[in-house]
Amino acid sequence: MARDGKPTRDKILTESRALIYENGFAGTSVDKILEKTGITKGAFFYHFKTKNHLAKSLIEEYAREDKSHLEHGLEETKSMEDRPVERLIDFVQVFIDGMSTLEEPPSCLYASYTNETSQFDQETKDLIANSILEWRKTFIDLLKQAKINEKSKIEIDIPSLADQFVVIFEGAFIVSKALNEPDLTAKQLTHLRNYIQLLLKK
Amino acid sequence: MARDGKPTRDKILTESRALIYENGFAGTSVDKILEKTGITKGAFFYHFKTKNHLAKSLIEEYAREDKSHLEHGLEETKSMEDRPVERLIDFVQVFIDGMSTLEEPPSCLYASYTNETSQFDQETKDLIANSILEWRKTFIDLLKQAKINEKSKIEIDIPSLADQFVVIFEGAFIVSKALNEPDLTAKQLTHLRNYIQLLLKK
DNA sequence: TTAATTAAACCAACTAGTCTGTTTATTTTT
DNA sequence: AAAAATAAACAGACTAGTTGGTTTAATTAA
Numbered sequence: 001m002a003r004d005g006k007p008t009r010d011k012i013l014t015e016s017r018a019l020i021y022e023n024g025f026a027g028t029s030v031d032k033i034l035e036k037t038g039i040t041k042g043a044f045f046y047h048f049k050t051k052n053h054l055a056k057s058l059i060e061e062y063a064r065e066d067k068s069h070l071e072h073g074l075e076e077t078k079s080m081e082d083r084p085v086e087r088l089i090d091f092v093q094v095f096i097d098g099m100s101t102l103e104e105p106p107s108c109l110y111a112s113y114t115n116e117t118s119q120f121d122q123e124t125k126d127l128i129a130n131s132i133l134e135w136r137k138t139f140i141d142l143l144k145q146a147k148i149n150e151k152s153k154i155e156i157d158i159p160s161l162a163d164q165f166v167v168i169f170e171g172a173f174i175v176s177k178a179l180n181e182p183d184l185t186a187k188q189l190t191h192l193r194n195y196i197q198l199l200l201k202k
Numbered sequence: 203m204a205r206d207g208k209p210t211r212d213k214i215l216t217e218s219r220a221l222i223y224e225n226g227f228a229g230t231s232v233d234k235i236l237e238k239t240g241i242t243k244g245a246f247f248y249h250f251k252t253k254n255h256l257a258k259s260l261i262e263e264y265a266r267e268d269k270s271h272l273e274h275g276l277e278e279t280k281s282m283e284d285r286p287v288e289r290l291i292d293f294v295q296v297f298i299d300g301m302s303t304l305e306e307p308p309s310c311l312y313a314s315y316t317n318e319t320s321q322f323d324q325e326t327k328d329l330i331a332n333s334i335l336e337w338r339k340t341f342i343d344l345l346k347q348a349k350i351n352e353k354s355k356i357e358i359d360i361p362s363l364a365d366q367f368v369v370i371f372e373g374a375f376i377v378s379k380a381l382n383e384p385d386l387t388a389k390q391l392t393h394l395r396n397y398i399q400l401l402l403k404k
Numbered sequence: 405t406t407a408a409t410t411a412a413a414c415c416a417a418c419t420a421g422t423c424t425g426t427t428t429a430t431t432t433t434t
Numbered sequence: 435a436a437a438a439a440t441a442a443a444c445a446g447a448c449t450a451g452t453t454g455g456t457t458t459a460a461t462t463a464a
Contacts, residue, residue, distance in 0.1 A: 003428050005443055024318030026229030030420060041421085043444045051420065114380045115317040116226030128380050154396060160389035163377060167390050168366075171373025175365060178316045178330050187362035188369050194356060195393065198400040205408050205463045232454060243455085245409050253454065 009047045011037050017058055021107040025055060025119050052121070055113075059124055062109040063131045069098075070138055084145035085200055091142060092165070092193040099186040105176040106185060108169070136162045152199040161196075168192050211249045213239050219260055223309040227257060227321050254323070257315075261326055264311040265333045271300075272340055286347035287402055293344060294367070294395045301388040307378040308387060310371070338364045354401040363398075370394050 015036045019028040030051055034041060048054040073094045080087035099106070110128045113120055139162035149156055172185035217238045221230040232253055236243060250256040275296045282289035301308070312330045315322055341364035351358055374387035 003430090003443055008443080022318070022320045024226045024228050024321070026226050027318050027321055029418075031418075040445050042423095042446065045421065046443065049421095110380060111313075111376050112317050114376050115314050116224070116229050117379070118224045119226070119229055125380075129382075132377060132380055154399075156396075157389060157392075160386070161393060163386065164370075164390060164393055167370060167373035167377050167386075169373065170376045171369035171371065174313050174316050174372045174376075175334060175369050177319070178312060178327075178334055180331075184362070184365065184369075187359060188366060190359075191363060191366055191397065194358075195397040195400070197356075198397070205406090207408055210408080231452080233452080242410055242412095244411075244457095247455070248408070251455095 005047065008039060008043055012039060012044060012047060012054070013058060013061060016054060017062070017109065020058070020109070020112055024112060024116055026116055052119075055120060056124055059109060059113060059127055063127055066110075066131055067134065069095075070135060074138070084142070084147070085151075088142045088146045088148075088200075089193060089197060092189060092196065095165075095169075096186050096189045096193065099189060100183065102182040102185070105180060105182050106173050107177065108173050111170050111173060132166055135166045139163075139165055146200065148196075148199055151201075154199075156199060164192055164195075207249065210241060210245055214241060214246060214249060214256070215260060215263060218256060219264070219311065222260070222311070222314055226314060226318055228318055254321075257322060258326055261311060261315060261329055265329055268312075268333055269336065271297075272337060276340070286344070286349070287353075290344045290348045290350075290402075291395060291399060294391060294398065297367075297371075298388050298391045298395065301391060302385065304384040304387070307382060307384050308375050309379065310375050313372050313375060334368055337368045341365075341367055348402065350398075350401055353403075356401075358401060366394055366397075 012033060016028060016033045019032060019036060023032070030041070030044060033039075034044060048057065073091050076094050077087045077090045080090060110131065113124065113128060117125060136159060140158055143158050143162060148161075149158065168188050168191075169185065172188040175188075176182060176184040214235060218230060218235045221234060221238060225234070232243070232246060235241075236246060250259065275293050278296050279289045279292045282292060312333065315326065315330060319327060338361060342360055345360050345364060350363075351360065370390050370393075371387065374390040377390075378384060378386040
């Protein structure tokens with residue numbers, strides 16, 4: 001057996017993600033990653049066959065984290081399973097709390113990739129689409145359990161309301177970055193929470 | 203008199219914008235632009251000193267268009283100046299209408315640039331920030347005229363509600379592209395219209 | 405008659421990726 | 435326990451092609 005390569009691989013993943021948030025994927029050269037990590041070219045291409053294999057690994061890792069955020073939201077509100085209306089509101093609140101007290105504007109790898117789609121293969125793009133659809137599915141479920149359409153005075157398109165969550169996240173990240181206002185995302189999510197609350201009021 | 207360079211310059215601007223929407227700025231080489239436009243290198247650098255000068259011209263043009271969209275929204279609803287509540291709703295409706303019946307997912311150059319910020323100079327980034335702040339300003343005005351905080355049962359942070367408009371646009375563009383659902387943006391804006399309507403109901 | 409454009413050669417820096425060889429920790433054999 | 439073998443992990447020089455950008459001389463069109 002030989003020495004442990006995991007620290008090296010992890011360092012490449014963490015640092016390159018940060019670089020991509022600032023330069024984009026095409027704008028992040030392998031040499032820049034090497035410079036930032038202090039890792040050599042040999043080591044880099046030992047761990048990742050090509051630069052695009054790194055892109056794939058990055059998005060896979062990101063999607064795993066994303067999924068665990070979703071699961072965390074469900075877990076945190078599990079005790080309210082029998083009060084679906086409160087659960088729905090509290091589910092959103094979990095993420096409002098998670099987005100407050102940020103020191104700098106957040107970023108999303110899905111958005112980064114989507115802004116230069118042609119750089120990536122279909123599998124990578126599918127992974128992004130499916131991750132977003134997971135949020136849609138989960139939210140549709142929460143909205144249906146809260147019987148939102150029976151309670152609301154106006155008719156609501158549930159799937160698109162479900163999408164609002166991801167839409168506001170993605171949009172807030174961009175505006176937060178463009179204006180350099182780290183607390184913007186939490187504020188934006190608050191409006192989604194308000195909207196749902198107003199819809200649920202008979 | 204000499205011959206007119208405008209068609210050449212315009213072609214570079216239009217085609218390079220389309221390329222940036224697919225490849226990002228760093229991923230869009232000058233050679234690719236030449237290939238797509240059929241223009242020569244000499245002509246390209248005759249019109250743009252550097253690739254980053256093109257970036258600047260592109261965002262300036264984009265910001266001008268953006269501003270005229272804002273003005274168009276105000277113009278279209280000018281007849282309701284004395285009914286600020288209806289005007290506010292109708293202002294949003296103008297953009298819902300503008301975003302329905304799209305054939306393909308829309309894109310935003312502000313978002314493209316923001317996803318690879320380090321490629322651009324401060325002036326370019328400032329132009330983006332200021333363009334977004336124009337929307338904020340306009341919307342704050344519309345919201346105040348509609349006396350939203352006097353009418354709403356819950357307390358509303360007006361500036362962040364104003365930002366919702368741009369946030370939903372930006373977020374919807376990304377999700378629309380990631381899922382390849384052209385009509386997503388219009389649907390998302392509809393929820394913003396609903397939200398404001400609910401807030402305005404005493 | 406002058407600005408706009410072509411065509412092609414050219415450059416230095418940078419690009420992703422390859423290659424050969426070395427280090428390192430563990431396993432096997434003695 | 436010491437020596438030898440193994441293979442993963444890593445080093446870094448090198449390559450072939452691309453990058454943004456320059457130059458220059460001839461040509462085109464209003």
